[in-house]
Structure formats: structure tokens, C-alpha cells
Amino acid sequence: MISLTQKAKYALKALVFLAKEYENGPVLITKVAESEGISRKFLELILLELKNNGVLQSKKGRGGGYWLARPPEDIYLGHIIRIFEGALAPLPCASKRYYRRCEECADEATCEVRAVMLEVKSATLRVLDTTSLRDTLHLGKPLALVDA
């Protein structure tokens, strides 16, 4: 478990980059790719998927490029990761949006493993669904509240 795919990682890196450039209009895919060290062609797929999910907007031709569809403070990491990974819960039976029953499970309501995974999920969401792209830009003292 508990590993982000390259795709999701690249998506996050690209979005952080675009968040920094938010005021500057369209950004070329090539620029993002070079700055973040990502294969240009692979990044295309990723930005496209983000666009189809309403996270990015784009314009073709000269002066074109990609930009955030909403301000960085309105884009949460949980949303992004769900686009590429689906559920954030460690088990489908612990997920709300992507719920799926475990075939072998006799009684979900008393399943100890599920109970713990609900806690893990809850802890994960408490970070990912409260951290926006803008929040990630404050390094130094980032997310100190989570450890408080």
C-alpha cells in the first residue's frame, strides 16, 4: 500500500507549479515538464485528465497553455488524488465514494480490520481534504496544525 502512483505524484507536482504561476496566464506544457523533470508526453496525459475533471483549463495554438480552473485555495489535494487513484481508503469496504464489499467478509459491521481502516482513512482525509494547493506553498512551517 499506500503508495502514490507516478501519475498522481506528477499531477501534484504540476499543479503546485501551476499554482505558483497562477497569476501569469497560460503555461506551456513543455515548461512544466522541464521544470519538474517529467516526460513531456506523459505529462500531456496527466494534464488532459486534470482538464477533463475540471481542475485545469487550456487554450490551443500560440499563446496557449494550461492554467488552474480555480484559485489555488479552492483546489484540495484529496480531490486530485481521487482523480488518479480512486479511493483514499486502504480498503474498498472502508470507502464512501468507491465502496465495494469484500467478497470473503462474513460480517462487515463487526470486521475488526475494516474498523481500523476506517480510522486510517479518516486520518488521511483529515490531511488531504483540508490541504489546498495554496496551503502547500507555505513551506517552512507547513501544516503545523496537524501535529499540534
Add this chain to the structure above:
Amino acid sequence: MISLTQKAKYALKALVFLAKEYENGPVLITKVAESEGISRKFLELILLELKNNGVLQSKKGRGGGYWLARPPEDIYLGHIIRIFEGALAPLPCASKRYYRRCEECADEATCEVRAVMLEVKSATLRVLDTTSLRDTLHLGKPLALVDA
């Protein structure tokens, strides 16, 4: 992300079962398999791996079977999951025991994505490294402290 493999899930289920049987001596693999709805052959691999990692003990021949090598309160879920999944952090660059650098990353120290994933990891560990097999047996009000 953040999805347990079947193997890890089965391991946890088997261990919870063995925790309940802790006082009763060796338990047959077949009994665990049937009770938890797991393929017997697949479960063999899993219990073996747990044994090789010192979590279980076993005895061959008549009256044989598997049992927990330590009392349920001394076996933490984080330990189990690491056996099957490796790192608990969402990215290798955020893991202590399984650290690996991201090839494309220009500067890990200022990487915003890594910073957030350190938080996610920390939140995950706070659950998995403080919950023992014994803790999982108290359903009803399980782990209430985590949400407090």
C-alpha cells in the same frame, strides 16, 4: 493509492482470528482459511511469511498449527502491514525505513508534495503503530481516542 493488497488484508484477518484464539494453542491453517473465507493455499504463503518475520510460531504434524509468537497486545498493525507492503508512506521519499529519492526531484528539502506526504504518513502511523491486535478486538467503541 493507499490500497492494501489482498495479501495484507488476509494477513490482518488471519492475525485477528489467531488473536482471538491466543489462549487455545495451535490453530490449523484450514480452520483459519475456512473461518475467514480465504483460499487455503494462498493463506499458506501468508502465514509462512508471518512466521519468517517472527510474528507467528508453528508446529508440524498432529496437534500442530499456528499461533501468535507474542501476546496480541505486543503486535502492532503497522509492523504487519510493512511486512507485506513495505513503506507506509505514500512516497518513498517520505519514508524513513524504506527511503528512496525521487529521480526527478530538484530539491527534496523544499518539495511541497513531499511535505504534505510526510503529514499523511505521520497521520497513518499514528493509527497503525499504536493499534495492537488486542486493540482491534474491542469493537463497539473501537479506537475512540483517535477521533477525540
Add this chain to the structure above:
DNA sequence: CATAAATCTATAGAAATGCTAGACAAAAGG
């Protein structure tokens, strides 16, 4: 029209995952 840029489709290699089959080893009972 020429050029720059995003868009879309298809596909393919590599790795991980989930599982099965079958031979082997050891312990206990008779």
C-alpha cells in the same frame, strides 16, 4: 496558409499481484 500548441487514440513493455500445483519435510501415533 504556416506554425504553434493542445488533444486524442492506440498500443506495448514491464512489473506487480493474486493465485494454483505439486513436491518435500517433520512431527506424532500406532
Add this chain to the structure above:
DNA sequence: CCTTTTGTCTAGCATTTCTATAGATTTATG
């Protein structure tokens, strides 16, 4: 001993997922 019971180990395979790559297409600008 010999048989039965039970865990141990190795190999392999089918499927899926991941990570790209290639190439053709569409749209906008000047």
C-alpha cells in the same frame, strides 16, 4: 518403523496496472 497429519518451499502462470511512447488530429494565431 510406517502412516498420517500438518506445515514448508519452489515454480509458474494469468491478469491487471503502471508507465510510458508514437503518431495523427484539432484548434487558434498571425
